[in-house]
Amino acid sequence: MRSTMMPSLRGALLVLLGTTAHLASAWPTVSPHVTVVRRAEDVSEEYDYVIVGGGTSGLTVADRITEDGKYTVLVIENGQFWDETGFDLPRVYNILSEPSPALNNRSFFVGIGNGVGGSSLVFGQVYLRGTEDEYAGWAQLSGKKHSTWNWKGLLPYFKKALTLNPPTPEQVEAGNIKFDQSYWGEDTGLYATFGGGPVTKWQQSHYSAMSKVDGMETPEDSASGKAGLYWYPLAQDSNYVRSYARTGHWDGISRDNYQMIVGSKVSTVQFDEDLTATGVVFTTGNSTEARTVKAKREVILAAGAIHTPQVLMLSGIGPKAHLEAVGIDVKVDAPGVGSNFQDHSYIPSLEYSFANPPSDVTPIPGPGYGPDGAPNLAAMMGLPVITPKKYKDIAKRYSQQNPADFLPAEYTPELIEGYRHQQKFYTSLMKSKNVVFNEVMLTGPSAGVQNLHPVSRGTVRLNPADPHAEPIVDYRAGSNPIDLEVMVETVKFLRRYYTEGELAQYGVTETLPGPDVVTDADVDAWCREQITPSVFHPVGTTAKMPRKWGGVVDEDLFVYGTKNLRIIDAGIQPTLIGATTCQTVYAVAEKIAEVILDQAVNPPKCKVKRDGPSQ
Missing domain, CATH: 3.30.560.10 (Glucose Oxidase, domain 3)
Known part of the structure; x- marks a missing residue:
């Protein structure tokens, strides 16, 4: 049995600038620090960075790269702002897994956050880190002698x-x-x-x-x-x-260069002929008309280990045989997308x-x-x-x-x-x-x-009956x-x-x-x-490993075979840590935010499509 029900995209389009007011319903309360725009066409045509996902990693990185006011950022979030927190529908996606034969053919709820703050909005609040030995494997699996992705x-x-x-x-x-x-x-x-x-x-x-x-x-x-x-x-x-991503990296912030749109779903990343990411296509809950927003510097995927692979595959980046089977033109044959789950x-x-x-x-x-x-x-x-x-x-x-x-x-x-x-x-x-x-x-x-x-x-994987519906987990x-x-x-x-x-x-x-x-x-x-095979800690579906080992992103979390496209969520973790994952997602986001800011001033020397680790 499989659930293909899309999460409810209730309410109209919201573009919020600066701090947010709590939402008691689908519409926000207007405050002196919030600009409410109900029309997609009022979103700017271009930003320096477009971040797909306003969850744990997305809000952290957006906050850090807008702090000095130099760069403009748009965060696109599928969910809404919620007054209430905690694990409960509709603050989580409605996805049911495929049956697991080894567990008596049982299917399982796939619990991931659907709202501003992502899974940090709904998780059990247990704060733990992995061990030094566990993070050592991330460096070992990088294929590099001096990887800094370790304890x-x-x-x-x-x-x-x-x-x-x-x-x-x-x-x-x-x-x-x-x-x-x-x-x-x-x-x-x-x-x-x-x-x-x-x-x-x-x-x-x-x-x-x-x-x-x-x-x-x-x-x-x-x-x-x-x-x-x-x-x-x-x-x-x-x-x-x-204390979660919204309270730490959105509430109380008022910046002209930092915007968010909620109730909006990104379908694809756009590329030019050189496979440079140039923007994304999204729709809103109150309209079926697609809108494109451009990214001058980077598109950053932070939609999580379940939905980031979906966006990539819909964009033509994924396992060739699977994309061809569902009728999607292949831009980059990337077998690791959606694998290693x-x-x-x-x-x-x-x-x-x-x-x-x-x-x-x-x-x-x-x-x-x-x-x-x-x-x-x-x-x-x-x-x-x-x-x-x-x-x-x-x-x-x-x-x-x-x-x-x-x-x-x-x-x-x-x-x-x-x-x-x-x-x-x-x-x-x-x-x-x-x-x-x-x-x-x-x-x-x-x-x-x-x-x-x-x-x-x-x-x-994408659902062959409707690739834009919830993916098959x-x-x-x-x-x-x-x-x-x-x-x-x-x-x-x-x-x-x-x-x-x-x-x-x-x-x-x-x-x-x-x-x-x-x-x-x-x-x-x-x-x-x-056994339940999930504590709602999905990782690995866009792993940071060498491309020749089925990896999807390099040491700087750029997607192989493309330019200006990065992934920053839990999908990049090549292996699980023996702990709840939230602290680690925050740490990865803080680390890559510094890399993004440094590379904005000192661009990587690699001038061609990334076919392996950054040059």
Whole structure:
């Protein structure tokens, strides 16, 4: 089953200049700092930069490159401004995935934000970073000796993106909370804040029990690039209100050179005969008439890992066979567009009852919110901690696989070669303690099961019946059996943690999956029915890798085979990190914004279409 329903493009065309007013409906409230234009023809004919997508990365980059007033920017956003935030229709797109045969042919909701702020508008506010080892793979997969897309190269931009509001002294003492302000910024417009309430007795019991697990580290900060047991903040300001791309990079800004149009969908990028991007074509929610806006310097795609591939393919940039099959003229044969699709997978809960619980107050599952919510505790673990007896064997068997046996049938030799390099990198991740395969939020009597480094790969493709409708999303979850094995081993680890370690003193009994699920085969069957292959963290569909490995963008995030076309969203991430993705999207946006500004003054020396890494 497949959903082809387009998201509702309600309300008329809005072009907003400067700061925004909150929208209680499809129309904005007019304020002294907002210009409301209801006609597409009132959009300027040309801007220096046209950014497709007003989400996490799009707003960050737009803010940075308009700060000095030298360059004009138009942001085109499909969604609207919303007073309310959080994961709820219609603030998310209505997309249902293709069935996943390995997960009993189940289909899944594809959750991505649809509004100003993008997925930062709707996500769960858990603020985490990947580890140093995980980001090292981005540099390794660049094919360059001195790539700066690694932990060292990204850390200054993590700090530039976010300010930390520290825990209280009482919280630090009660929970042994470690934090280090040197990993965070001090004067940014986006904030990370610990819950305002006290550390619970449940959390204290979990901290004590998990700290005694063999191989468990306790890093100096959740943002230090290290795996282990730590407390982490939420994407909230000091008043415990959601802090997201809109509040940090749009609200309160008044610039004549910065405009946004909402309720508008970009269909294609326009090119000249030299394949230089010259602008985009878009339509608005109150009109079917297409409008073109030109970009003097660059077109920047920030529509996310699901919709950026769609825009590229509609523009003639994508897998040749697929484009020809749906009747689109091929401008650039780019097999990596819409390939290499990844997301975190999880099982919502293993559940336990406690005969003698640590407290007579059962905490609400999930992260704490608001002034009364407890700070948040998580154990971030690699396979050597999860399955110390089997991780080497899993890594060895994975390294010996023939990638073509488990990848989509339409993968080209370039894509298979690119995956071979990922396979080599992932083999090293499987043997590293400083990698996160499972994140356990330690709240109370239950725990989720995750695989944050799935080795299966899915696809995003155009719908042949209507290429402009929502794309076809296929997770292909569990298509590589290693992913199921990792899930089984993680379930077994959590069973040991709850029933054999320090928590056993509380008289713990498992209620889900329960005593009837005993053998590895039993657990495997249970997992196939329980796994959801998305925590709404899609990446990889326009990967930053060499073109000969199926990459789509180079080190400066320019699209191969074109000029003046860049991608800045999560699709450029070649592999997943073992953490929520929002912080990393901010850091990438901050880093590339500096590159864009530098290249505006000192253009790259490459004068021909980019066929490989920037010259």
